[in-house]
Amino acid sequence: MLKPEKQLEIIRRGAIEIISEADLLRKLEVSFREHKPLKIKAGFDPTAPDIHLGHTVLLEKMRQFQELDHEAIFLIGDFTGMIGDPSGKSEMRKPLTRDEVLENAKTYQDQIAKILDPDKTRVVFNSSWMSQMSSSEMIRLASMYTVARMMEREDFKMRWVHQNPIGIHEFLYPLIQGYDSVALHADVELGGTDQKFNLIVGRELQKEYGQEPQCILTMPLLEGLDGVEKMSKSKNNYVGITEPPFEMFGKIMSISDEQMWRWYDLLSMRSNEEIAQLKRQAQEGRNPRDIKVLLAKEIVARFHSSHDADAAEVEFMARFGAGAMPNEMPEFSFAAGEKGGIAIAVLLKQAGLAPSTSEAIRNIEQGGVRIDGQKVADRALLVKPGTYVVQVGKRKWARVTVR
Amino acid sequence: MLKPEKQLEIIRRGAIEIISEADLLRKLEVSFREHKPLKIKAGFDPTAPDIHLGHTVLLEKMRQFQELDHEAIFLIGDFTGMIGDPSGKSEMRKPLTRDEVLENAKTYQDQIAKILDPDKTRVVFNSSWMSQMSSSEMIRLASMYTVARMMEREDFKMRWVHQNPIGIHEFLYPLIQGYDSVALHADVELGGTDQKFNLIVGRELQKEYGQEPQCILTMPLLEGLDGVEKMSKSKNNYVGITEPPFEMFGKIMSISDEQMWRWYDLLSMRSNEEIAQLKRQAQEGRNPRDIKVLLAKEIVARFHSSHDADAAEVEFMARFGAGAMPNEMPEFSFAAGEKGGIAIAVLLKQAGLAPSTSEAIRNIEQGGVRIDGQKVADRALLVKPGTYVVQVGKRKWARVTVR
Numbered sequence: 001m002l003k004p005e006k007q008l009e010i011i012r013r014g015a016i017e018i019i020s021e022a023d024l025l026r027k028l029e030v031s032f033r034e035h036k037p038l039k040i041k042a043g044f045d046p047t048a049p050d051i052h053l054g055h056t057v058l059l060e061k062m063r064q065f066q067e068l069d070h071e072a073i074f075l076i077g078d079f080t081g082m083i084g085d086p087s088g089k090s091e092m093r094k095p096l097t098r099d100e101v102l103e104n105a106k107t108y109q110d111q112i113a114k115i116l117d118p119d120k121t122r123v124v125f126n127s128s129w130m131s132q133m134s135s136s137e138m139i140r141l142a143s144m145y146t147v148a149r150m151m152e153r154e155d156f157k158m159r160w161v162h163q164n165p166i167g168i169h170e171f172l173y174p175l176i177q178g179y180d181s182v183a184l185h186a187d188v189e190l191g192g193t194d195q196k197f198n199l200i201v202g203r204e205l206q207k208e209y210g211q212e213p214q215c216i217l218t219m220p221l222l223e224g225l226d227g228v229e230k231m232s233k234s235k236n237n238y239v240g241i242t243e244p245p246f247e248m249f250g251k252i253m254s255i256s257d258e259q260m261w262r263w264y265d266l267l268s269m270r271s272n273e274e275i276a277q278l279k280r281q282a283q284e285g286r287n288p289r290d291i292k293v294l295l296a297k298e299i300v301a302r303f304h305s306s307h308d309a310d311a312a313e314v315e316f317m318a319r320f321g322a323g324a325m326p327n328e329m330p331e332f333s334f335a336a337g338e339k340g341g342i343a344i345a346v347l348l349k350q351a352g353l354a355p356s357t358s359e360a361i362r363n364i365e366q367g368g369v370r371i372d373g374q375k376v377a378d379r380a381l382l383v384k385p386g387t388y389v390v391q392v393g394k395r396k397w398a399r400v401t402v403r
Numbered sequence: 404m405l406k407p408e409k410q411l412e413i414i415r416r417g418a419i420e421i422i423s424e425a426d427l428l429r430k431l432e433v434s435f436r437e438h439k440p441l442k443i444k445a446g447f448d449p450t451a452p453d454i455h456l457g458h459t460v461l462l463e464k465m466r467q468f469q470e471l472d473h474e475a476i477f478l479i480g481d482f483t484g485m486i487g488d489p490s491g492k493s494e495m496r497k498p499l500t501r502d503e504v505l506e507n508a509k510t511y512q513d514q515i516a517k518i519l520d521p522d523k524t525r526v527v528f529n530s531s532w533m534s535q536m537s538s539s540e541m542i543r544l545a546s547m548y549t550v551a552r553m554m555e556r557e558d559f560k561m562r563w564v565h566q567n568p569i570g571i572h573e574f575l576y577p578l579i580q581g582y583d584s585v586a587l588h589a590d591v592e593l594g595g596t597d598q599k600f601n602l603i604v605g606r607e608l609q610k611e612y613g614q615e616p617q618c619i620l621t622m623p624l625l626e627g628l629d630g631v632e633k634m635s636k637s638k639n640n641y642v643g644i645t646e647p648p649f650e651m652f653g654k655i656m657s658i659s660d661e662q663m664w665r666w667y668d669l670l671s672m673r674s675n676e677e678i679a680q681l682k683r684q685a686q687e688g689r690n691p692r693d694i695k696v697l698l699a700k701e702i703v704a705r706f707h708s709s710h711d712a713d714a715a716e717v718e719f720m721a722r723f724g725a726g727a728m729p730n731e732m733p734e735f736s737f738a739a740g741e742k743g744g745i746a747i748a749v750l751l752k753q754a755g756l757a758p759s760t761s762e763a764i765r766n767i768e769q770g771g772v773r774i775d776g777q778k779v780a781d782r783a784l785l786v787k788p789g790t791y792v793v794q795v796g797k798r799k800w801a802r803v804t805v806r
Contacts, residue, residue: 079539133538136482142572147550147563150571160550168553168574169545175571 001035004028007068014061014266016193016218019200024215027187031070038070041186041214043126043177046081046096049107052238053299054222054231057266058190059115061219065188066120074112074123075180076105079130080173101125114241114303129183130176141175144208145201150174153197178202186214193218194230222266225251225387226333226401227259235403236386245304249312250372252296254389254399257288257328260295268298289325319373320391329389329397336402341382344369351400353392360392368393404438407431410471417464417669419596419621422603427618430590434473441473444589444617446529446580449484449499452510455641456702457625457634460669461593462518464622468591469523476587477515477526479508482533483576504528517644517706532586533579544578547611548604553577556600581605589617596621597633625669628654628790629736629804630662638806639789648707652715653775655699657792657802660691660731663698671701692728722776728792732800739805744785747772754803756795763795771796 002010007028008021018024031038042062044055051059062072078101096104109123150171151157159166174197181189181202189199199216206213221230224237231238239251255263264275278291293313300309332351334342342350345360348369354360361379363369369376370391371383387401405413410431411424421427434441445465447458454462465475481504499507512526536544553574554560562569577600584592584605592602602619609616624633627640634641642654658666667678681694696716703712735754737745745753748763751772757763764782766772772779773794774786790804 080542082539130538135533135536135538135541136485138538138541139483139572139575142575143570145571147569147571147574148566163551166550167546168548168550168578169542171550171571171574172542172545 001032001069004032007032010064010068011061011217014057014219016220017196017216019203019216023213024188024217027215031187038065038187039073039184040065040070040188040190041073041075041181041184042190043075043077043180044108046076046078046101046104049104049111050233050238050240051108051111051242052231052233052240053263053267054224054238056115056241057219057222058192059112061190061217063116066117070188072116072121073184073186074108074116074121075184076101076108076123076125077177077180078105078125079127080176082127082131101127111242124184126176126180126183130179138172141179141205142172144205145171145175147171174198174201175205178205181214182206182209182211185211187212188215188217190217190219192221192230194221220266223259223262225255226403227256227331228333228401229403236384237401239299241303245300245308245312246315248300248303249296249309249316250389252299253289253292253316253325254372254387255292256331256399257282257292260288260292264295268295269302270298316373325389325391326397329399331399331401333401333403336385339382341384342402344371344376344381344383345379347383347390347400347402348392351390351398353390353396353398363392404435404472407435410435413467413471414464414620417460417622419623420599420619422606422619426616427591427620430618434590441468441590442476442587443468443473443591443593444476444478444584444587445593446478446480446583447511449479449481449504449507452507452514453636453641453643454511454514454645455634455636455643456666456670457627457641459518459644460622460625461595462515464593464620466519469520473591475519475524476589477511477519477524478583478587479504479511479526479528480580480583481508481528482530483579485530485534504530514645527587529579529583529586533582541575544582544608545575547608548574548578550574577601577604578608581608584617585609585612585614588614590615591618591620593620593622595624595633597624623669626662626665628658629806630659631736631804632806639787640804642702644706648703648711648715649718651703651706652699652712652719653792654790655702656692656695656719656728657775657790658695659734659802660685660695663691663695667698671698672705673701719776722773723794728794729800732792732802734802734804736804736806739788742785744787745805747774747779747784747786748782750786750793750803750805751795754793754801756793756799756801766795 004025008025011024012018012021027038030036040062042058066072078096081096081101082098105123105125109118112121151160153174156166177198178201182205186202189202191199196216196218199218203213203216223229224231224235225239226237229235229237239248261279264270264278268275282288282291297309297313300312330352334347334350336342344364345357348354348360348363349357354363364376364379367375371388383402385402387399390398390400407428411428414427415421430441433439443465445461469475481499484499484504485501508526508528512521515524554563556577559569580601581604585608589605592605594602599619599621602621606616606619626632627634627638628642629640632638632640642651664682667673667681671678681697685691685694700712700716703715733755737750737753739745747767748760751757751763751766752760757766767779767782770778774791786805788805790802793801793803
């Protein structure tokens with residue numbers, strides 16, 4: 001085991017906040033002295049088993065803890081998933097069956113094996129303790145927090161101010177997430193910055209239950225391909241870690257130059273010095289597209305192989321014609337229409353790639369329109385939400401987000 | 404069974420609000436047609452088994468339903484009582500054991516037999532279904548109400564505005580009370596006007612659970628001996644229905660003339676015409692004390708016997724000296740001191756019954772001080788919270804509330 005101060009230095013890298021470093025150092029010291037690994041908890045949604053680059057920011061931090069010989073606990077929050085959205089307001093949250101939960105868990109496990117050491121990762125389901133909990137224990141749990149403190153959570157506060165409804169059960173969910181830390185005797189909980197409130201609830205509930213409170217560590221949230229929203233499956237602005245090499249490569253190549261540096265900071269394993277050097281090169285005139293290729297290859301190599309990375313690069317260059325894709329291109333964001341997307345001809349017109357929809361249709365029929373390098377054959381194509389590089393002929397390009 | 408319209412006429416008498424009369428009439432009609440009694444629910448606190456005149460306002464209404472051949476369900480809310488006050492903030496709400504709950508229930512049953520027909524009264528405990536409820540069912544229940552709607556309850560609203568803490572579990576209690584109506588398939592729920600919010604929750608939860616919603620009927624709240632606060636055990640301003648005849652008689656005689664008419668309205672079985680006649684007599688110069696004697700005798704006779712009522716009157720007149728007690732007397736209200744009461748000498752001075760505490764002590768030693776007709780022997784007596792008629796000599800009187 002590494003010395004506690006050395007461990008803390010590694011853990012600190014890339015984190016937004018640790019509450020508190022002093023507590024964490026103390027825990028690391030006890031762990032070091034007693035040869036007892038710390039329990040590192042991170043919770044995941046049971047309904048979205050597609051792990052994407054956004055998740056990996058957190059998972060890489062978990063892997064670091066594993067490499068420091070601590071115990072990574074991958075918690076699947078299936079309990080509320082099996083209840084569904086009890087208010088019945090959201091079609092999105094139908095209750096999951098036990099089988100669906102197990103199947104999702106299996107998919108999770110297959111995917112996280114690309115990052116975490118499967119032999120050292122404990123996968124747990126919070127239904128295993130929550131479904132045992134009686135209503136009186138739930139009331140006891142609810143008594144540990146006040147309405148005013150719960151209302152401090154940003155999304156509750158905003159909904160209250162804007163008179164949007166908050167179901168009373170929604171006040172119970174952070175308490176359940178917090179109780180998971182009690183049930184696991186977690187030493188550290190990791191989460192995105194948007195999870196800070198819930199992580200603190202866990203910390204405080206542990207105190208109420210007479211446990212030493214967990215330390216919390218928040219990681220930055222990676223923006224998706226659109227460069228605006230948090231990467232998420234529901235926004236379709238994500239790069240899944242099991243996507244084929246060429247799709248993964250192409251998606252990464254579609255991000256803006258500005259976003260590229262953000263991705264370097266959050267996703268690259270290169271040292272800070274190497275990244276600083278690349279920035280200097282860009283300032284001195286190196287083509288940013290070449291620097292983006294390095295990032296795309298690094299990431300494809302991580303989740304596939306360096307051979308796959310090379311092959312993806314070759315294919316990408318062949319499709320787009322070497323040197324044809326411009327470094328910067330105009331960006332557009334359109335709301336999806338009632339049909340759940342935008343007709344390709346309308347999109348081309350609105351993005352200024354064609355003077356009219358009839359001209360756009362002619363371009364398609366002549367085989368001059370490509371989306372992410374793929375030729376568009378269907379003149380009635382409905383472009384679904386997502387971010388794409390759209391090309392008309394050799395010279396007209398745009399980065400378009402349908403949301 | 405009486406005709407539905409006739410039943411409604413009886414039910415309506417004395418009620419503050421019925422939601423809604425049209426629904427209730429419809430329920431009565433179905434019940435009449437199908438010879439199926441309605442289920443009439445009223446909930447009671449498991450911690451306060453001393454039934455007092457304040458409770459009887461509601462219990463008499465239940466009795467009327469019984470006489471109309473409906474089923475009276477006396478619900479003891481022991482479930483939350485057995486949890487206690489989970490926030491641990493209130494010493495008053497220690498969890499009750501199963502044995503304590505059963506003992507309290509026994510005491511309740513003995514007492515309500517003085518009003519309700521024990522053979523036609525179903526006594527139920529909400530723990531019998533609530534302790535079976537899983538935490539996921541509790542979450543489902545919580546999802547049926549929004550924070551904003553819960554915050555409409557007057558006491559929550561005031562605490563929120565004044566930034567006094569509200570525990571999240573407190574939002575669950577009205578839902579549990581409402582769920583009791585679901586579990587019982589209640590047709591009608593009775594409560595004091597302060598219960599209106601909770602009764603409506605029951606109504607709405609029944610709809611959520613696919614049942615026909617209960618009708619609600621609110622009864623006025625009886626003020627206690629002090630004429631200000633709602634009658635309650637904790638304020639010690641109550642007349643228990645099992646108190647001995649003389650104590651009961653004396654307490655009723657201690658209320659103010661104004662309060663007497665309120666008690667006539669809420670407690671007397673006399674017809675509206677008889678009460679109106681008594682009011683006329685008072686206006687025409689009949690001594691209000693004599694009218695108060697009629698009320699006291701009616702109530703003592705109800706809970707004991709008319710023989711006991713006569714004997715109490717005789718003893719009361721003997722103790723106070725017939726005609727000596729004035730109709731009206733000055734009223735005082737003092738806060739109890741640190742010791743949980745006020746020293747008799749201080750009380751006499753503050754109520755203007757003695758010019759100084761030393762003079763007050765002299766009066767006590769001379770046997771000239773009486774509280775509710777009882778001679779005070781102990782010069783250091785600590786007068787506990789309650790409302791009393793205090794007398795010094797023949798001519799000095801005051802009605803004193805220690806709170």
